[in-house]
Amino acid sequence: MSKTEKGYEALPTADIEHVLDGKEHKTDKRCDIFSKSNMAITMSYLTVGLVMSFIQTPLNVYMVKVLNAEPSLQNTIGILQTLPWSLKLVFGFLSDSVPIYGMQRKPYLAIGTVLYSFAFIAYAISGVDSVTFLALCIFVGTLGLIMVDVMADTMCVQRSRFEKEDQRGQMQASFYSVRFAGGVIGAICGASVCNKDTWGVGLTFQQVA
Known part of the structure; x- marks a missing residue:
């Protein structure tokens, strides 16, 4: 860098632009997880x-x-909860290849929400205690939940492209922190509603669903 006549170092042009451009110091709303x-x-x-x-x-x-499910039956239900997660890639390709009304993410996000809600509401209002029907509802509901998760991940990746170089990954970390917080709240609430015999207050599974 060259020096001025008074002996001071000249400020690089890039630094001058950085100082003058106030927008450089503002957070991009596209990367703010709490923006509208x-x-x-x-x-x-x-x-x-x-x-x-x-x-x-x-x-x-x-x-x-x-x-009165045997351990083997409980294990089967557990598999039906985890098996659909292997289809995450399929839902990603589906949303890329088959847009709905010109949109690739939002319609699938809405469909997943409706699918999950419908599956458990159907079991709740059926009034029957059936392992087969429960397994079907869990499988369908999990598919809907995965669809929501995949669309959220995809939109997160799309928006993370606008992050500054020194902030790369913060948006995804923030979203996953929100997901973790939801998991903690859900675990506490789920355990709380299952202590009717001890506390005298609780919910049935149909009421929870």
Whole structure:
């Protein structure tokens, strides 16, 4: 760098532009997980974490106390909860290849939410204690949950491209922190509603679903 006549070093042009451009110091709203445009993604991550952990304890108690399920049957239900997660890649390709009304993510996000809700509401209002029907509803509901999770991940990746170089990865970490928080809240609430025999207050699995 050259020196001026008074002996001071000249400030590089890039640094001058950085100082003059106040926008450089502002957070890009596209990377703010609590901005209006990203709130749906944030709530999706919170919901995925919440429902995954919330349903687990009531489901285990229901299978043991009401359905008298053997360990092998409980293991089968567990497999039906985890097996659909191997289809995440399929849902990603599907949303890329088959847009709905010109949109690739939002319609699938809505479909996944409706699918999950429909599966468990159907079991709740059926009034039957059936292992077969429960397994079907869990499988369908998990497919819907995966669809929500994949679309949220995809939209997160799309928006993370606008992050500054020194902030790369922070947006995804923030979203996953929200998901973890939802998981903690769901686990506490799920365990709390299953202590009717001890506390005198609780919910049945149908009420939880």
